Amino acid sequence: MAALLINRDKKQLSEWIGKDCHFKLLYKISRDGCTPQKFHELCDNKGPTVTIFYNTDNNVYGGYASESWKSEGEWYTDKNSFLFKLYTISKWQPKIFPLKGGKTSNLYFDSGNGPQFEDLMSFENKVDSTLGNFSLNSDNMFESRYYDSKNEDAQSIANGHNNVTDMEVYLIKDGLPVSWRQSPAWEEQTLHTLKDSIRSFSPLKDSNVSEVNILLVGHVGAGKSSLLNTINSIFRGEISSRAWTGSSQHSLTTSFNKFRVRDQSSGNFLKFRLCDTRGLEESLGIKNDDIVYILDGNLPNNYKFNPVAAASSDINGFQKHPTLKDKIHLVVFVLDGSTFDVIPEGISKKLMDIREMIIDRGIPLLVFATKIDKVCSLVDENVQEVFHSQAVKEMVENIADSIAIPKAHVLPVKNYEREGCLETDVSILALNALKQALVFTNDFLENQCELLEKGATQLNVKD
Structure with missing residues (x-):
């Protein structure tokens, strides 16, 4: 099943991360199932990742973690992490939401959860698809408690909900690999x-x-x-x-x-x-x-x-x-x-x-x-x-x-x-x-x- 992240998105994320990046799809809930077990099996201890949410109103948003996901239950401080949005109701409106100064324990590592950022949760336990949609956790979503949402909130970013058609987690590798032939835009x-x-x-x-x-x-x-x-x-x-x-x-x-x-x-x-x-x-x-x-x-x-x-x-x-x-x-x-x-x-x-x-x-x-x-x-x-x-x-x-x-x-x-x-x-x-x-x-x-x-x-x- 093809990845949804396109070249324009990758270029913008690379700019925010601060270096040229290669994106490798690790996990996709519509392909791999929406369970913590599968997420941790595919994503633990891999390195920096980007998590992308695609909600049912065509809003695209997510979070970057510079630290590897783990299964051990603990809060972790990742000072390089950030949240972001890419599209609002299908319109390209990229914006980064950085971690607020002095905030700690902004990522949660636990075997019973998917990727968890403060201000942007994903899922606990198994979430079943209903008509191709997944109802993910929307508690404290974009409330700007830890990440500066810059006068935006869950309503302006995601129409107030976290019901998604898909969620993807990409491994971030340093540097774009050398292409031996010009590649088409995969979109x-x-x-x-x-x-x-x-x-x-x-x-x-x-x-x-x-x-x-x-x-x-x-x-x-x-x-x-x-x-x-x-x-x-x-x-x-x-x-x-x-x-x-x-x-x-x-x-x-x-x-x-x-x-x-x-x-x-x-x-x-x-x-x-x-x-x-x-x-x-x-x-x-x-x-x-x-x-x-x-x-x-x-x-x-x-x-x-x-x-x-x-x-x-x-x-x-x-x-x-x-x-x-x-x-x-x-x-x-x-x-x-x-x-x-x-x-x-x-x-x-x-x-x-x-x-x-x-x-x-x-x-x-x-x-x-x-x-x-x-x-x-x-x-x-x-x-x-x-x-x-x-x-x-x-x-x-x-x-x-x-x-x-x-x-x-x-x-x-x-x-x-x-x-x-x-x-x-x-x-x-x-x-x-x-x-x-x-x-x-x-x-x-x-x-x-x-x-x-x-x-x-x-x-x-x-x-």
Whole structure:
């Protein structure tokens, strides 16, 4: 479940704390349950933390503790702690409420409580969710007894209550980790912007192509069909399963399928097709001749592969004179990043053979590296760590070097496989990769149009 704290909030909190900070989500009541036991299990003895309350009237407020939470029952003085608000009824109104001079014993450590600040309690014992809300302790809330609320109170800060849809506790680490690739803003607005960009995508007008064709190629179990389902789920608005997925010794995809993706909000098909193929295997599987026919636009949609023999020009629906709209405009190698180091030699050779076919035709190539949650445990906990993870960085570099493509052309993604609902972070990563793919398809179409124009010019000269 995605964290709710966005980049603007983190920047403001870092300013108040007095240094650049990295925020790692430790505890989230809607995910982990609203019990003192779970809070202390996940948050005790970790170091400085920020606790964020999101109440039902869209007020966001909380407290910073420079000391670790503990289970021992005692009051503690944390002179560096402070309370704050970030939003009032969804409006960005950040304000810090520092500890008053001379005040002591402002934090309470006890195994029977959640995070407890004087002037801002959380919960005691277990609190059950009612219709997605948690009724937390509002005693002495923002009464300015210990923390200077600066002429504000519980009413102006939180509409007078502490009923929340969620509460999060973040570990504060010194210094922002070095990002090996620019990270998107992990927030809803980014997701909306990406979706709008892809909705508005159109193939290059001069190409007379109505939909671009993106070919997915990968070994069995790499996640080709799961990637297709992930993209379809995002635009459908819920987890869907258009293509067969699962664990199998051989490919569950047996046909060449050119999937269209419908945007649920408009009912219109988006202007690309994701072309799924039989998975690569050392013995059985898709043949090189099949790939040639697919790249060149000869094979019909829904052609069923013969695992022991390549396609021929005699098959029903074979396109003998394909046009640009029939051809593949981009190839995506879908590779399991967690097992790429041990990919069988026969599969590696097939990938390199396909790469040569792509180069010969001037078709752009991207790699979508899947299963990044298995590459790095930090990413498994929080997808936002993907561009800070050294393990993912090394995986990307290894794939790029092995396939002999630029590192920027290897894009980490996480498919929807175990999730029961859509998550903002996972969707942003997938759409970021898809957007790059669409840019490359228009690059290819631009090149093809120039070649056609050059050919026509040469014919005119000869005439």
